[in-house]
Amino acid sequence: MKIALDAMGSDNFPHPDVEGAVAAARAYGDEVILIGDEKIVGPVLEDQKPGNLPVRLIHAPEMLSMEEKGLALALKAKQKEPKTSMAIGVDLVKDGKADAFVTMGNTGAAAAIAFFRLGMLQGIERPALAPVFPTRKGFCVVLDIGINPDIRPQNLVEFALMGSMYAESVRGVSHPRVALLSNGEETGKGNFLVREATPLLQASSLNFIGNVEPKEVYAGAADVVVTDGFSGNIFLKSSEAVAKLITDTIKEKILSAPPWVQLGGLLVKPAMADVRKLMNPSEEGAAPLLGVDGLVFIGHGRSDAQAVQSAVRVASQAARAGMQELIRREVARHGSGSDPNSGKG
Amino acid sequence: MKIALDAMGSDNFPHPDVEGAVAAARAYGDEVILIGDEKIVGPVLEDQKPGNLPVRLIHAPEMLSMEEKGLALALKAKQKEPKTSMAIGVDLVKDGKADAFVTMGNTGAAAAIAFFRLGMLQGIERPALAPVFPTRKGFCVVLDIGINPDIRPQNLVEFALMGSMYAESVRGVSHPRVALLSNGEETGKGNFLVREATPLLQASSLNFIGNVEPKEVYAGAADVVVTDGFSGNIFLKSSEAVAKLITDTIKEKILSAPPWVQLGGLLVKPAMADVRKLMNPSEEGAAPLLGVDGLVFIGHGRSDAQAVQSAVRVASQAARAGMQELIRREVARHGSGSDPNSGKG
Numbered sequence: 018m019k020i021a022l023d024a025m026g027s028d029n030f031p032h033p034d035v036e037g038a039v040a041a042a043r044a045y046g047d048e049v050i051l052i053g054d055e056k057i058v059g060p061v062l063e064d065q066k067p068g069n070l071p072v073r074l075i076h077a078p079e080m081l082s083m084e085e086k087g088l089a090l091a092l093k094a095k096q097k098e099p100k101t102s103m104a105i106g107v108d109l110v111k112d113g114k115a116d117a118f119v120t121m122g123n124t125g126a127a128a129a130i131a132f133f134r135l136g137m138l139q140g141i142e143r144p145a146l147a148p149v150f151p152t153r154k155g156f157c158v159v160l161d162i163g164i165n166p167d168i169r170p171q172n173l174v175e176f177a178l179m180g181s182m183y184a185e186s187v188r189g190v191s192h193p194r195v196a197l198l199s200n201g202e203e204t205g206k207g208n209f210l211v212r213e214a215t216p217l218l219q220a221s222s223l224n225f226i227g228n229v230e231p232k233e234v235y236a237g238a239a240d241v242v243v244t245d246g247f248s249g250n251i252f253l254k255s256s257e258a259v260a261k262l263i264t265d266t267i268k269e270k271i272l273s274a275p276p277w278v279q280l281g282g283l284l285v286k287p288a289m290a291d292v293r294k295l296m297n298p299s300e301e302g303a304a305p306l307l308g309v310d311g312l313v314f315i316g317h318g319r320s321d322a323q324a325v326q327s328a329v330r331v332a333s334q335a336a337r338a339g340m341q342e343l344i345r346r347e348v349a350r351h352g353s354g355s356d357p358n359s360g361k362g
Numbered sequence: 363m364k365i366a367l368d369a370m371g372s373d374n375f376p377h378p379d380v381e382g383a384v385a386a387a388r389a390y391g392d393e394v395i396l397i398g399d400e401k402i403v404g405p406v407l408e409d410q411k412p413g414n415l416p417v418r419l420i421h422a423p424e425m426l427s428m429e430e431k432g433l434a435l436a437l438k439a440k441q442k443e444p445k446t447s448m449a450i451g452v453d454l455v456k457d458g459k460a461d462a463f464v465t466m467g468n469t470g471a472a473a474a475i476a477f478f479r480l481g482m483l484q485g486i487e488r489p490a491l492a493p494v495f496p497t498r499k500g501f502c503v504v505l506d507i508g509i510n511p512d513i514r515p516q517n518l519v520e521f522a523l524m525g526s527m528y529a530e531s532v533r534g535v536s537h538p539r540v541a542l543l544s545n546g547e548e549t550g551k552g553n554f555l556v557r558e559a560t561p562l563l564q565a566s567s568l569n570f571i572g573n574v575e576p577k578e579v580y581a582g583a584a585d586v587v588v589t590d591g592f593s594g595n596i597f598l599k600s601s602e603a604v605a606k607l608i609t610d611t612i613k614e615k616i617l618s619a620p621p622w623v624q625l626g627g628l629l630v631k632p633a634m635a636d637v638r639k640l641m642n643p644s645e646e647g648a649a650p651l652l653g654v655d656g657l658v659f660i661g662h663g664r665s666d667a668q669a670v671q672s673a674v675r676v677a678s679q680a681a682r683a684g685m686q687e688l689i690r691r692e693v694a695r696h697g698s699g700s701d702p703n704s705g706k707g
Contacts, residue, residue: 153607163545166545166552166553166554166556167553167554198596199592200508200511200591200592200595200596200599206511207511207592208511208512208590208592209511209512211511211592230599230603231596231599231600231602231603231604232599232602232603232606234603235603235604235606235607245553246545247544247545247552247553247556247593248592248593248596250545251543251545251576251593251596251597251600252596252600254545254575254576254577255576255596255597255600255601255604256600256601256603256604257576257577258575258576258577258579258580258601259576259580259600259601259604259605259608260604260608261577261580262498262580263604263605263608263609263637264608266636266637267630267633267634267637270633270636270637271630271633274632274633277629278629278630278632278633280626280629281625281626281627281628281629281630281631282626282629282630282633283626284622284623284625284626284627284629285612285616285623285626285627285630287619287623288612288615288616288619288623288627289612291611291615292608292611292612292615
């Protein structure tokens with residue numbers, strides 16, 4: 018597989034991005050096409066001694082910062098002759114020169130560029146970012162976690178369909194259990210959006226199991242959880258914030274405690290490291306931006322080389338599984354994700 | 363102050379409820395009126411040897427279970443002659459025979475009963491449950507966390523006003539900083555509701571500081587955070603779920619580790635207990651149901667006697683501070699929480 022990778026993406030670019038690219042090429046044999054400013058990226062790539070590894074660099078004279086937004090972003094996203102590393106990377110996918118594009122950069126910018134340059138899959142109205150969350154039993158795909166703060170009930174059916182295909186084709190979950198994130202398990206709980214989406218999901222051919230609360234998500238009750246981008250973002254960020262609050266507080270309490278507690282702290286360090294790993298979404302590399310007409314994966318800005326390598330792996334798996342084609346076929350089979358009358362199977 | 367307390371509220375009723383009532387009467391000298399089935403509650407109260415403490419029991423032949431909902435609940439809520447402990451307790455407040463009602467029972471049932479029997483404060487359209495969250499710097503009042511999954515932008519102004527008066531009069535925060543829970547800090551981020559509420563809050567006399575993400579809530583950036591009951595519930599329950607996932611995982615990792623790690627676990631136990639305390643909302647006792655025309659506090663079903671005692675304390679503080687009257691006056695001063703044209707001050 019050929020994976021295009023934004024060399025200017027992560028907060029500490031280009032080091033994590035370039036090191037992750039070279040490590041991925043070495044580990045999986047995928048061709049990695051780095052895109053970035055050759056003056057900045059070139060020397061770092063040389064340092065990695067890629068030798069005969071299938072890694073090459075395409076020059077991009079511009080980059081998109083974390084602050085980019087609004088009209089300025091839209092204009093850059095739409096520029097005819099792509100100049101930013103993101104636009105050049107996305108165009109490689111559009112032109113069939115790469116199987117997927119991966120970036121650790123500004124999520125909003127990446128989504129806007131993918132949306133403008135690739136367009137949407139037929140029958141899908143809204144794109145959704147679909148990261149993987151850790152659970153007591155394994156993992157769960159949650160979408161959307163931030164692209165669309167305001168959606169219609171039908172969009173949740175599209176999300177459910179795309180999330181299921183991702184869980185099945187890339188993550189190996191057969192007949193994934195799909196649930197709606199809600200403020201109560203019982204049918205009838207939820208806001209307007211959840212209540213209206215329920216009969217649409219019940220009428221679909223998906224393995225819809227009803228509502229789940231956050232604790233059921235973490236207990237592993239569902240494989241795919243759908244929600245609007247506002248609530249999904251609150252879910253993601255509350256989880257991250259509490260995880261950080263707890264681990265920071267434990268550290269502080271131990272450091273300010275008597276020596277024997279500090280000794281205890283040293284002894285439990287390996288256990289704590291496992292917990293941090295569990296709560297660190299960047300372990301999963303990157304999340305697919307589902308719904309756009311081309312494979313795009315977006316990771317955390319604070320990704321390290323390991324996370325970048327994982328992201329390349331996941332993108333390559335999705336490409337190999339033909340995920341886009343599977344989603345396209347499934348949408349066609351459903352009539353359209355937006356058609357509530359498509360009926361069972 | 364006279365506090366009416368549902369003796370049939372907590373999951374393990376009546377023990378935590380009755381023990382908490384007696385402990386509160388002993389500690390604060392408030393009169394506590396227990397309401398519950400005298401055959402069940404009477405003997406437990408006797409066991410507590412209340413002696414001359416100002417604790418008495420009013421018989422209630424019925425109770426509301428955690429499963430009560432829909433029409434059956436509405437009918438019970440509206441019954442002319444109150445029979446359930448919740449309805450009798452709320453009526454004591456309505457009739458001026460108690461200054462506040464406290465229950466650890468079914469939140470939805472308590473809210474419905476308070477709404478039907480007390481009605482709303484003039485100028486407030488929706489009630490909101492307003493618990494206190496722990497932060498790095500102290501605490502933050504968050505509302506609504508579950509009563510209203512679907513609201514209008516104006517309702518967020520009402521919530522902000524009521525939350526500010528609660529933080530100020532009961533929690534002692536002067537000029538509380540009010541923020542909107544959102545998926546990004548910048549103005550313009552948020553869903554439709556957040557974006558529409560922003561100018562209304564800016565035009566109010568409240569100390570509005572803009573949007574906050576969950577991590578800023580926990581960092582202590584705001585004193586009052588307003589949100590719809592759906593997102594607020596996701597915020598609350600994600601936080602609880604992650605806290606539980608992490609503490610459970612730490613425990614498991616330590617128990618399954620080599621002996622020296624287990625020893626370390628024993629040594630850090632006091633630090634971990636502090637963390638659990640921080641993450642346990644029931645430490646705060648109960649949350650006010652703001653907006654109904656009478657003081658009602660609702661606590662966790664899993665409350666212990668300590669939590670019940672704290673709940674009585676907080677309810678008594680609110681009564682002593684004249685919180686309802688302060689909110690009433692503030693709403694009148696604003697014209698109405700629902701009037702976007704009320705202007706500054």
